[in-house]
Amino acid sequence: MSEVRVAGIGLTPFGEYAERTTRELFAEASASAIDDADVARTDVEEVLYGNFLGELSERQGHQGPLMAEAAGVQAPAARYEAACASGSAPVREAVKRIRSGESDVLLVGGAERMTNLTTADATGALATAADDLWEVRAGVTFPSAYALMARAYFDTYGGSREALAHVAVKNHEHALSNELAHQQQAIDVSDVLEAPRISSPLGLYDSCPISDGAAALVLTSESYAEEHGLDASVAITGTGQGGDRLALHDREFLARSPATRRAGERAYDDAGISADEVDVAEVHDCFTIAEVLAIEALDLEPIGEGISAARDCRTTIDGDRPVNLSGGLKAKGHPVGATGTAQIAEIAALLRGDHPNSEYVEDATTALTHNAGGTVATAIVHVLEVVA
Amino acid sequence: MSEQRDHVRDDGFDDWLDAIEDGEPYYLTCSEEHGFLPPRHVCPACGSADVEPAPLPATGILETFTVTSVSTPTFEDDAPYVVAIADFGPVRLTGRVVERDADDVEIGMTVEPDVVSSETSGERVLAFRWCSTSWCC
Numbered sequence: 205m206s207e208v209r210v211a212g213i214g215l216t217p218f219g220e221y222a223e224r225t226t227r228e229l230f231a232e233a234s235a236s237a238i239d240d241a242d243v244a245r246t247d248v249e250e251v252l253y254g255n256f257l258g259e260l261s262e263r264q265g266h267q268g269p270l271m272a273e274a275a276g277v278q279a280p281a282a283r284y285e286a287a288c289a290s291g292s293a294p295v296r297e298a299v300k301r302i303r304s305g306e307s308d309v310l311l312v313g314g315a316e317r318m319t320n321l322t323t324a325d326a327t328g329a330l331a332t333a334a335d336d337l338w339e340v341r342a343g344v345t346f347p348s349a350y351a352l353m354a355r356a357y358f359d360t361y362g363g364s365r366e367a368l369a370h371v372a373v374k375n376h377e378h379a380l381s382n383e384l385a386h387q388q389q390a391i392d393v394s395d396v397l398e399a400p401r402i403s404s405p406l407g408l409y410d411s412c413p414i415s416d417g418a419a420a421l422v423l424t425s426e427s428y429a430e431e432h433g434l435d436a437s438v439a440i441t442g443t444g445q446g447g448d449r450l451a452l453h454d455r456e457f458l459a460r461s462p463a464t465r466r467a468g469e470r471a472y473d474d475a476g477i478s479a480d481e482v483d484v485a486e487v488h489d490c491f492t493i494a495e496v497l498a499i500e501a502l503d504l505e506p507i508g509e510g511i512s513a514a515r516d517c518r519t520t521i522d523g524d525r526p527v528n529l530s531g532g533l534k535a536k537g538h539p540v541g542a543t544g545t546a547q548i549a550e551i552a553a554l555l556r557g558d559h560p561n562s563e564y565v566e567d568a569t570t571a572l573t574h575n576a577g578g579t580v581a582t583a584i585v586h587v588l589e590v591v592a
Numbered sequence: 593m594s595e596q597r598d599h600v601r602d603d604g605f606d607d608w609l610d611a612i613e614d615g616e617p618y619y620l621t622c623s624e625e626h627g628f629l630p631p632r633h634v635c636p637a638c639g640s641a642d643v644e645p646a647p648l649p650a651t652g653i654l655e656t657f658t659v660t661s662v663s664t665p666t667f668e669d670d671a672p673y674v675v676a677i678a679d680f681g682p683v684r685l686t687g688r689v690v691e692r693d694a695d696d697v698e699i700g701m702t703v704e705p706d707v708v709s710s711e712t713s714g715e716r717v718l719a720f721r722w723c724s725t726s727w728c729c
Contacts, residue, residue, distance in 0.1 A: 323662070324662075324663070324664065324665045324668060325665060327662060327663065327664050327665075328664035328665050328666065331664050337602060337605040338605075338629060338685075338686060339686050340664070341715065341716075341717065341718070342675060342686045342687050342688055342717055342718050343660060343663065343664075343667050343670065343673055343675050343688055343717065344675055344686060345660060345662065345663060345664055347660070347662065348658045348660040348675050351658035351660075352656045352657070352658050352675070352676075352677055353656070355656045355657065355658060355699070356655060356656040356677075359656065359699050400661070401659070401661055402660075402661055402662045403658045403659065403660045403661065403662065404658055404659040404661075404694075405658070406658075449636065451686065452677065452686070453677045453683075453684035453685060453686045454628070454629075454636075454684070458655060458656055458677065
């Protein structure tokens, strides 16, 4: 089985760029990734692209060929959609293709344009990740679905809005040095608690912003990287996906994420590691409660204790195992289709040593990314390791 | 964005709302006694094609809720509103809590299902009414 190397990474700034089309955003990110990898465009065998809302925000379907064109690559291309996990679904597919020997060089990525929509229309577009008949028609939005989980968590395990606020404060602090982040702005606990409520108990600062942006990776086989003398020291050594019923009310638990647990177990097993070996993680914190549920399901924290991890500095920049050193979705931003790919790019940079926060994880060799779709009916986890 | 033709029913879902309005709520169950909601050809838990309707328990218990202030465009005139998940035993349902101030909604409340109209669109919305006593429903 061929090892999968991260040969190149490329990110646009995440933020409010309402005028920028996804084809132009992806052109920038893919050019950065191809330059970073130093591979010939003619060597790219396929383009695997993630996007969630293209039909709603740009009236654009059939985006695979469009994005290959934007990247200047003459290769077959397809789009992957898994709601907010749309950016890691193509990464997982690319890993399987390179491992099987089918491909040596793949351009992988995603993009999303969201701020050209009004807040209400963006809220409606995002809600299409939930069950239309049984959730959306009762008035469920994404903030309200995570609010339902937050209140169920408080009721089951304890915790408070104040504990969740520490997650937001932490991730904003982590983003301060990340010039690509949507929100480079320090906040404190009272800012979070006093912000307008979106869907109780969650307020504005419990929620990630609505962002535009793109991310890209060049993934290669180990043999291609070695034959071409690429500087590709980080490998994707584990991949795992978990699924669950689409509607939250049909799940076994309202305050846990079984799909994340299944994805994590499969990725750890695939990489031959345990959760204890993870030095740093990027997890899907679309809302503060989402980070808590993720780190518990990934076995980075015991069930019921993830709520205190940020407050007690276990996941902060100088903690034992920092979580979301990029700023996370919460502060870096969440251009949905780009997010999963961007998490891999951020981790690769942290492990390579060229991320603004690399100095805080100098000895890190093992990391993970966790990307979730909907209220975690889809979870995709990747393990990355320094191998060269 | 595209819009669907008016008055196109969704098989299974609209029939189920009709049943709530008619006072004969049901759920679907299989030979393994899993509970689920229509439309279904097979049980989503075990794949059994032995799918039959069964009477929905008259009341459920509120498990979690939220006051939604920022809504989708289809509920703009309804906001703020309370959305909740209630456990009816064989199935849980997601619905709108009505006739109750948001401050008075609590986990553990007993509710019964009903159907109300959206103030924004006029479309039917599954609702939960509070039962002040266990025999009220």
